[in-house]
Amino acid sequence: MRVALSAARVALLLSGCGEKPVEKAKARHAFLKENNATKGEVCNAAKAVQDAATEEGNSAAHKEAEVGVIIDCMNLDPEGRDMPYNIEGSFSDEAIDAANGH
Numbered sequence: 001m002r003v004a005l006s007a008a009r010v011a012l013l014l015s016g017c018g019e020k021p022v023e024k025a026k027a028r029h030a031f032l033k034e035n036n037a038t039k040g041e042v043c044n045a046a047k048a049v050q051d052a053a054t055e056e057g058n059s060a061a062h063k064e065a066e067v068g069v070i071i072d073c074m075n076l077d078p079e080g081r082d083m084p085y086n087i088e089g090s091f092s093d094e095a096i097d098a099a100n101g102h
Contacts, residue, residue, distance in 0.1 A: 021055060021056060022049065022052045022053050022056055022061050022065075024052070025048045025049040025051075025052040026049055028045055028048070029045035029046055029049050029068070029072075032045050033045075033072075039072075039075070039076055040076060040081065042072050043069070043072045043073040043076055045072075046065065046068040046069045046072040046073065047073070049061075049065040049068060049069075050062060050065035050066055050068070050069050052065075053065050
């Protein structure tokens with residue numbers, strides 16, 4: 001059943017079906033999250049939803065997408081790679097220095 005739904009989403013994404021850009025971006029984002037995309041790919045898809053909402057002038061969708069970007073891009077460096085953690089689960093000093101350009 002899940003495979004059929006994913007296949008249907010892919011077909012919908014490819015066809016366009018007159019969807020608004022925000023809806024297309026949301027569908028792509030959901031597809032990537034459901035199909036084990038990398039964290040960087042999911043993060044970029046979340047940013048695409050936010051960008052589409054901005055272009056549409058949809059402030060409600062923009063605010064919702066902003067939260068999605070925060071959640072989906074958490075723990076990634078600017079290039080979309082996982083940030084290293086130390087044993088306690090907090091960021092290592094090296095990761096913090098790297099994120100700050102040191």
